Amino acid sequence: MPAWLQTVLTSNVTWAVAALAVAYLLTLGGIPIYTWWERRGAGLIQRRPGPNRRGPYGLIQPIADAVKLAVKEDVVPEGAHGLFHALAPMLVMTVALTTFAVIPWSGNVSLFGKSFRLQVADLNFGLIYILAISSIGVYGVALAGWASNNKYSLLGGLRSAAQMISYEVAMGLAVACMFLVFQTVKLDQMIDAQVGPLWHWGVFKAPLAFLIFVAAAYAETNRVPFDLPEAESEIVAGYHTEYSSLRFGLFYMGEYVHMAITAAVTVIVFFGGWRLPWVTTVGRYGSLLPWFLFLISIVSVIVAWDTMRPARRAVTKGNILFALILAATALVSIGLGLFLLVSHVPPWAVSLSAVVSQLLVFLVKFIVLFWMFIWIRWTMPRMRYDQLMRLGWKVLLPIGLANLALTSVAVLLGWI
């Protein structure tokens, strides 16, 4: 192996950039996929196809939407506070993006005697950082409501502020419970604490804390069933009534990024992060990569076949291109997988494949958790405001406190 490649691979910058790339792929790069996914999921749940016209499976649709948003007129209402009106969407988006810094995408691997991890910033107060930063998002929402000079916006902003503050308590209790269980606040150490069999995952150690956390997280992200701040049947569009063009786009994207961060944190705290149950060593993760690649190629072939299947519409050039890309992916994955299986793999390559397969495991769990957001959105009706407050203060808070007390006793007695 050439020396320059070794220098590149063992540079902290390379790993930070790689972690950043993953974070950006899942946030800004993922938003088109998320919106498409949300709309397709909604359509299928409501017994209709959803956007399926532009591109294979309608995958070009979100790009068209983005172009539409970008070229629309940016209206600032009369009497709005110009600075705060402009600041609010930026705040929401920035805050949502910033939280991704501390997510560990893979475990520690040793490369030429040094240890690396796909993580942008290894802060020693990891999860608390995420809680702290994402609470700033409520300022964006409240500010948007106040600065718009619109009573519906103001109502939405107030609701959002009240809701986020109420549910932060429950969320804090659930997270504190997990701190007790794992004896750490660092995200990578939490994942390490979930090593071993399946029942070492946080969700099996503290199921009640999981339910409280998920309910509070849905409230924090303003998603159904807690999307009162933007309840369209009551207050038009809530805090973003007076936003158009890309400013509205920032709110919209901020919501999806917030969902993504919540899904990532849930994966890490409750579902073992990048860990597979029973798989412990880095070498085992490395040897799993060929099989993951074979799985990827099988899925690509199935999807490519489905793309080329003439359904109601004729197969377009886009479909053919998409199928060719998928076929190429399948071929490359099979080739790479076979190569990794049969050839003698040096230890540095084992480390790198371990990182990739850990990332893939993380992504699969992330996709499942993100799908839960969409699935629940199109299943649950919206709560009334008093129901929301009752659930937050009279149900989740007492249960959370009791759960915290019980968990601390259990941890003291060594049951968990």
Add this chain to the structure above:
Amino acid sequence: MAVKKIYRPPMDFWERIFIFEAFRGLGITFKHLVLTWFKPGHKLTYEYPEEKRPVAARFRGRHGIRRRPDGSPVCVACFSCQTACPPQCIRIVAEESPDPAIEKRPRSFEINLVRCIFCGMCVEACPCDAIYMTHEYELANETREQLKLTLEDLLDPLEQER
């Protein structure tokens, strides 16, 4: 004003703690998702331009005029439809028929679809069952002139053209 009492069954314990019912709801939506994706008849919508919604047998679309076995229109230019038409969108010009058994035939038969209300009165009025409503409903056009249908537009296609 009488008060109408709606009976709402009280929730039992398991329904009140919500969480299991929530998962049941998730199961229902997931069932619909899978069925919509895999089972052809489950979808409730039509992907319109490619997939046309079936119309009822009595659906009133654009008009058509039937032909005799020799290809000439069944219409005898009796003006019954023109008289019956509420928005007066039918205009017939009659001429003598070369066939001695038939008195008249239309020289021109014009229906102005801009005015037509698709009420079907012309079909009711026709003594010869010559005019009828087809199931064709894609009638958009670019000018008003193009929406004035002539006899050629209205006549059924000939056997050899079908």
